[in-house]
Amino acid sequence: MLKMEGVQKIYRTDLVQTHALRSLSLEVEEGEFVAVTGPSGSGKTTFLNIAGLLETFDGGRYTLDGKDVSRLSDRERSKIRNVKIGFIFQSFNLIPDLNVYDNVDVPLRYRGLASGERDRRIKEALERVGLASRLKHLPSQLSGGQQQRVAIARALAGSPRILFADEPTGNLDSLMAREVMNMLEEINAQGTTIVMVTHDPELARRMHRNIHIMDGQASDFEDRSDAPVDRIAPRAAAAAPAVG
Amino acid sequence: MEIRPILSALMRNKTGALLIAAQIALTFAITINAAYVIRDRLAIAARPSGVDDEQRVLAVRYTMNSPQNIDAMAQRDLRSLQAVPGVESVAITNQVPLGGGGWSGSFAVQNRRESPSVNAGMVFDDGHLLPTLGVKLVEGRYFRPDEILVIDPNTSRDNPPTALVTRGLAKTLFPNEASVLGKTVYLGNTADSPALQIIGVVDHIETPWAQTSERHLNSVIFPQRLLQPYNYYVVRLRADAAPDTRQQILDTLARNEPDRVTTRGLESIADLRAKRYRGEYAVAGLLLAVTVFLLIVTASGIVGMASLWVNLRRKQIGVRRALGATRADIVRYFITENLMISGTGVVAGLVAAQLLNALLLRQMSLPPLPWGGLAFGVVALLLLGVGSVLGPAMRASRLSPALATRSI
Ligand SMILES: Nc1ncnc2c1ncn2[C@@H]1O[C@H](COP(=O)(O)OP(=O)(O)O)[C@@H](O)[C@H]1O
Ligand SMILES: [Mg+2]
Numbered sequence: 001m002l003k004m005e006g007v008q009k010i011y012r013t014d015l016v017q018t019h020a021l022r023s024l025s026l027e028v029e030e031g032e033f034v035a036v037t038g039p040s041g042s043g044k045t046t047f048l049n050i051a052g053l054l055e056t057f058d059g060g061r062y063t064l065d066g067k068d069v070s071r072l073s074d075r076e077r078s079k080i081r082n083v084k085i086g087f088i089f090q091s092f093n094l095i096p097d098l099n100v101y102d103n104v105d106v107p108l109r110y111r112g113l114a115s116g117e118r119d120r121r122i123k124e125a126l127e128r129v130g131l132a133s134r135l136k137h138l139p140s141q142l143s144g145g146q147q148q149r150v151a152i153a154r155a156l157a158g159s160p161r162i163l164f165a166d167e168p169t170g171n172l173d174s175l176m177a178r179e180v181m182n183m184l185e186e187i188n189a190q191g192t193t194i195v196m197v198t199h200d201p202e203l204a205r206r207m208h209r210n211i212h213i214m215d216g217q218a219s220d221f222e223d224r225s226d227a228p229v230d231r232i233a234p235r236a237a238a239a240a241p242a243v244g
Numbered sequence: 245m246e247i248r249p250i251l252s253a254l255m256r257n258k259t260g261a262l263l264i265a266a267q268i269a270l271t272f273a274i275t276i277n278a279a280y281v282i283r284d285r286l287a288i289a290a291r292p293s294g295v296d297d298e299q300r301v302l303a304v305r306y307t308m309n310s311p312q313n314i315d316a317m318a319q320r321d322l323r324s325l326q327a328v329p330g331v332e333s334v335a336i337t338n339q340v341p342l343g344g345g346g347w348s349g350s351f352a353v354q355n356r357r358e359s360p361s362v363n364a365g366m367v368f369d370d371g372h373l374l375p376t377l378g379v380k381l382v383e384g385r386y387f388r389p390d391e392i393l394v395i396d397p398n399t400s401r402d403n404p405p406t407a408l409v410t411r412g413l414a415k416t417l418f419p420n421e422a423s424v425l426g427k428t429v430y431l432g433n434t435a436d437s438p439a440l441q442i443i444g445v446v447d448h449i450e451t452p453w454a455q456t457s458e459r460h461l462n463s464v465i466f467p468q469r470l471l472q473p474y475n476y477y478v479v480r481l482r483a484d485a486a487p488d489t490r491q492q493i494l495d496t497l498a499r500n501e502p503d504r505v506t507t508r509g510l511e512s513i514a515d516l517r518a519k520r521y522r523g524e525y526a527v528a529g530l531l532l533a534v535t536v537f538l539l540i541v542t543a544s545g546i547v548g549m550a551s552l553w554v555n556l557r558r559k560q561i562g563v564r565r566a567l568g569a570t571r572a573d574i575v576r577y578f579i580t581e582n583l584m585i586s587g588t589g590v591v592a593g594l595v596a597a598q599l600l601n602a603l604l605l606r607q608m609s610l611p612p613l614p615w616g617g618l619a620f621g622v623v624a625l626l627l628l629g630v631g632s633v634l635g636p637a638m639r640a641s642r643l644s645p646a647l648a649t650r651s652i
Contacts, residue, residue: 045649054566054645075570081645082568093563093648097253107567109246154567166649 001162001193002028002051007060009046009216020046022216023060028162028195033188035204036197038213044197045166047213051195052085052164053077065161082110086155086192088165088184092147094139094154100126101135104154111158125153129183145176152183156192163187165196169203181206250581264549265589268625271542272593273600276621278531280613281604285528288456289521293341294410294448296378298513300332300485303340304477304493305508311473315394317504318475324496325477330485331493335372335478338470339365341450342516348451351464352433353417359433364413364462365451370469374408374446376480377513382411384425384444387467396471403431404467407440412461414445429464440464454520543632546586550578550636554643561640562647571641578637579630586629590622597621 009021020043028034038044049055050062053069062069065084069077081087094103104125108118126132129149139147148168155163165184169177181203188194196207204210211218254261295301308317318336325334339346347368350361367373371392374381386408393404407429409417414424421427424445430437449463477497481489490510497507511519554561561574569577601613 049646049649052566054648075572078565078568078570078573078645081566087566087648089563089648091651093559093566095253095560095563097256098249099252102249102252105249106564109249110564110568110570110573158568 001030001032001065002026002195003061003063004051005061007050007062008058009043009050009055010058019216021050021057024213024216024218025060026211026218028193030161030193031188031191032209033185033194033207034196035207035210036195036213037199037201037204037210040199042213043216044199044213046216048164048166048195048197052087053081078110082107083158084161086158086160086163088148088151088155088163088168090167090170092139092144092151092171094147094150096139098138099135100131100137100139100142100150103139103150104157107154107158121157121159122153125157126150128156129153143176144172145179148172148176148180149183152180152187156187160192162193162195165194167197167199169198169200177203246577247580247584250577251584254581254584260549260553261585261588264545265585265592267542267545268586268589268629269592269596271538272590272621272625273596274538275535275625276593276597276613276618277600277604278535279621280601280617281608282528282531282535283617285524289517289524289528291450291454291460292448293450293454293513293517294377294379294446295341295450295513296380298517300481300483301377301513302479302481302490302493302510303343303513303516304479304497304510305343306475306477306497307506307508308473309504309506311504314471314473315469317501318469321477321497321500321505324500325479325493328489328492328496330482330489332480332482333372333376334480335376336370336469337373337476337478338368338472339452340476340478340516341377341452341513342454342520343452343476344516344520346452349431349464350433351413351417351462352430352437353427355430355433355435355437355439357433359430361433362413362416362462363459364409364464365449365453367449367463367465368468368470369408369465371467373478374465376478377449378480379449380447381408382445382447383423384408384442386444391467393468394471395468403438403440405439405441406443406467408444408446408465409442410448410461410463411445412448412458413463414442416458416462440466539628543628546582546629546632547635550582550633551639554578554636554640557640558643558647561643562645562650565643565645566648574641574643575634575637578633578640582629582633582637583626586626589629590625593625594618594622 005025007021007024011018011020024047036044036047050057069080095106101122104122105118108121123132126135129152131146131149131153134142134146139150142150169180172180184194184196198204308314322334322336325331347366348363349366351364352359352361369387371387371389374386391404391406393402395402409424417429418424418427424442427442428439429442430439446465448461449465451460451463454460479493494507494510497505564574597613597618605612
C-alpha cells in the first residue's frame, strides 16, 4: 500500500538545515492499522506529511498504492489526496464558517461529484460517526470529540484507500479519545488502511504494528507478537474482531 | 461551482465584506457619473468649428492707434499679408470662431413683436472670409464682390439686403422648411427691423463664444466690411508654409506704419480652441484625477481586505489543499468570493449612480446615463475587483498543504 525507501527531507531556513528525515524506509500493507511513534521532533509529522502528499521530499523513493509519487505535479498530488487519502488532524481542522454538512462536503466538491451523490455520501458518513442529527451545527457548537467525528466523516465520505491521522486524540479527554479510537478501529476493520501518529504508548499497543521513528529514521519495524497481525493477508486480520 | 458554501461563510463575516461592497458602490456611482461628465466635456471641446484645418488658419487681432483712413490702411495690410510667402489667402472680419468676443443679434422670421427671436452671432465677411476659413457652403451661393458693403458705423446705419445663415440657425428659424433659400429674416422683431434675404446656407461656423447650448450653432454672415479701428485679419497658410511665417506676418504688419497698427495677438484657430476649452479640459482632468484616485483607493481596499483574509485563513487554506483543492481551486474561491462582494457593491452602485445622476441632471444640463456606459462600468468595476484580488489569491494558492498539520 505504502512503501518508502531511503526517503529524506531537509528543511532549509536561512540559518539552519534540519534533516527531519535522514533515510526513512518502511512499508505499510493494505488493511493494516499502524502506529507511528517516536519522541517529539523525531520526524513523525514530517513522515505523515510526505506520506499524505502534503509535502515533497528530497531523496529516496516513495510508492503509494503501487504508484511512484516522487515526480507528480501539484495538480496530480491534489487529486490523489482528494480521492485516495483521508486526513484526520490533531486540531480537527474543520472550517469554522461552514456547518457540519458543508464541512463534510468540502473534499467532495473538489472531486466534482454530482450533488445527489455528495448528499448521499455526506449523510452516510455522518450516520457512521453518529452525527446525522447535527447537520446544521457549526463546529463551534460541537464538543471536541464531536468535531473530531465530523473530521472523520469528512475523511470517510470520499471512501479513501488510506487514512492518515496525526495525533487524532491529542486534543481530546480520555473518554472522547477512546470513542474516536473505537471508531478508527471499526473503520479499519471494514478494510481501510490507517497510519496513525501517536506518542501515547497505550494507544500504540492497540494497533497491529508500531513503527518507531527516531531522529528521522524508522529505527525498526517492531512487530508486536501479541497483536493479531497477519502481514501476508492483512485483510484477514482486519476481519478479526477489533482488539479492545 | 461552490457558490452556496462561499456565500454562507461570507454571511458569517459580513462587516468587512459590506464595507468593501459599500466602497465599491460609492466608487461605481461617482466614477460612472464622472466618466459621463468627462465624456460630455470632451465632446464639447471636440465640436467642429466649421473651419477647415484649424492649425493653418490664423486670426490676427489688431487695433489701429490713430485711425485716419481705416479702409485704405486695412486694404494695404491685406495686400502685404497676401504677399508674405506661405500665405494662401487673407480676409478681414469682425470676429472669428472660438475667438472669445464678437457681435450677436436677435433674429426673427417676422418683424412683429409676437415673432419669437433667436440669438445668433453676426459675422462680417469681406468676400474672402469663408474661403479663407474653409467654411463649407451647403446650399445657395456665396456673395458676389459687388454685394459687399463698406459701412462706416459713424455715418451709416445701413445693413446689406442679403445674408448667409448657418444650417443650425436655418433649422431653428424655419423648422418645417426643406429649404430656406429666398426666405427673409429680420434683425430684430419690430416693424423697423432691417430685412435680410437668405441667399445661402453654410454647414457651420462656430460662434466666438462657443456656447455649450445649441446656440453655438447660430450665426448669420453679412456681406460687409465695417470700418472700425479694431478687427481681425484672417490668414490661411499654405500647407508648406515655413515655420517662421507667423513671425513674418507680425513683422509685415509692424512695417506697415508701425505707430498706427498694434497687433494684439496672432493665434491659430487651433490655439483659440485650446484656450476656449481650457475649462472643459480642466474639469475633465480634475474628474479624471478624482476617478483614478478613487479607483486606486478601492483597489487597495480590496487588496488589503483580501490579504487580511488570506492571512486569517492560512490554516483553512492548508486544510482545503490537504483535502484535495488544487491551486486553481483556491484562486477560484477568492475570485468567486470577490465577485459576490463586488457584485453586491455594483448593484448598490447602480442605484446610487442613478440618484447621483438625477442630482447632476438638475445642476447641469446632462441627459440621463446611457445603458451602454453603465454596462461598461459594471464590467470594468468587476474586472477591477478580480484584478485586485488576484494577487492575494495567488499568494493563497501557493500556501503549503502542510499548513494543515503544522500549527501556524
Ligand atoms: N517547516 C519546517 N521548517 C523547518 N524545520 C521544520 C519544519 N517542520 C518541521 N521541522 C523540523 O523537523 C523536525 C521534525 O519535525 P516533526 O516531523 O514535526 O516532528 P514530530 O512530529 O515527530 O514532533 C523537527 O526538528 C522540526 O523542528
Ligand atoms: Mg508532530
